[in-house]
Amino acid sequence: MDSTIANIRAEGKEALADLYKSHRSAFLNWVTKFGCTRDEAKDAYQAAVLALYENIVSGKLTVLNSGVKTYLFAIGRNKILEMKRATGKLLGTEGLENSLPDVPEEEGLGDPQQLKRVALCLEKLGEPCATLLKEFYYHCRSLEEIARQLDYKTTDSAKNQKYKCLARLRKLFNEEKIAFR
C-alpha cells in the first residue's frame, strides 16, 4: 500500500494538515497559470484534498498508481473546470485538460437544504453522539477504534450507543421536519 494511504488510514484526520501542505504551493502555482484567482485555486485544492481523504478512509482508493500529487492535481483540475463551466469562463483553461488521469468526482451527498437541516439536528444532538456519528460515517473509523477514542468499555457498547444516537437524531430530524411545514 502506498505510504500516504497507509498513513492516512492509520492517522485519520490528523494526517490531513500534512497532506494539505504537501502539494499546496505547486498546485496553486499551477492552476493560477490558467486564469484562476488565488481563491478559486484554494477552494479547488481544498476540495481535492478532501476528496482524496474521503476516498482513502472509505477504502475506495487503495493504490495510487500515479502518486498523490498527480491525483490531487487531477481532482483539483476537475473542480476548477467545473467552476469555470458554471460561470461560462472556460477560456484559457485548455492546458488543464491534458496529461492527468481521470479521477472520480467529489461525491455529491444530496439536497443541500435537507443536509443542512441534518447538520443543525446533529448540533442539537450534542456530544458524544455528534462525534461518534461523524467518526463512523465520515471518517470511517471502526466501532472498535471509536470505542477506544470515546472511552467505551466494549465495541458493543459503542455500537449500541450508535443506534441510540441515530434514533435520537432521527427524532430531532422529524420534529424539525414538522416544524418546517
Next chain:
Amino acid sequence: MEEEKDIALITAYMEGTLSGNEKNAFEQRLNSEPDLKQMLDDMTVLKAGIRQAAREEMRAQLQGIESELSEKENIKPAWNKTWLKVAASITIVAVASWLLLPNSDKITDQLFAENFEPYPNIIMPTVRGGQDTDSSLMAQAYRAYDQQDFTKSIGLFESLEKKDEGVLLYLGNSYLASGSPEKAIPVFEKVIMDYEIFDEQAEWYLAGSYLKAGDAEKAKEVLRNVTARGRSYKSRAEIILKKLN
C-alpha cells in the same frame, strides 16, 4: 427497543453486512411495512447529512491551515518585496577595492581588486549602537555579512528556507568575498534568470566572479552585457573592458 433493533437492521443493510437470507427477509419487510421504508429513507438522509457536516468541519480546518499559510506568505514577502524594490532602485556602485589581496601579476585579479567590493547591505542594515534584538536567521545572516564574517553569512543565507533574490544577491557576494567565485557564479546567474529586481547588480557581480576566477573571456562577455544595459555600472565596465583587451 424495537426502534433501535430496526435501526440496527437498517444500518446493517446500508453497510451491506446482512447475509443473503437476512437481506431477503429485510427487503420483504420493506415492501409490506411503509414505516420501515420511511425509516430507511430517513437513515439515508441522516447519513448523508452527517457526512456533509463532517466534511464542512474538515473544510473549515483546511481553511484554517490555509489562512495561516497565506498570512505567512503575504505579510513577510510583501514587506520584503517592497523593501527589495526600494533597495534595488538605489544601485550602489561600490568602487573601493575589495579586500587587500596579495599582489598578483594576473590582470584579472588586479581588475577585480580595483573595482569590486562586497555589495553594501541595504536590506537589513545593522543598527549602530542599537541592540541586535532581531534573532531571526535572516537578521543574523545580514549581521554576519556586515561584520564581513562571510563563512558565517554563507551558512546562514544557505540555511534560509525561502531564498528570494535579495538573499541570493548577498549569498553570491558572500561566496565571492570568501574567495569562492565558482560558487558565486551560479547564484548570480539564478538571480538574473529567475528574478527581475536585482539583475543589474547580479550581472555586475557575475562579471566580478569571472574576473576573480581568472576567466577573462567570460568576464568580457558579461561586462559587454553590463555596458549594453547602460546603467550605473556602464562606465566602470567600459574601463575594465578596455584594460582586458
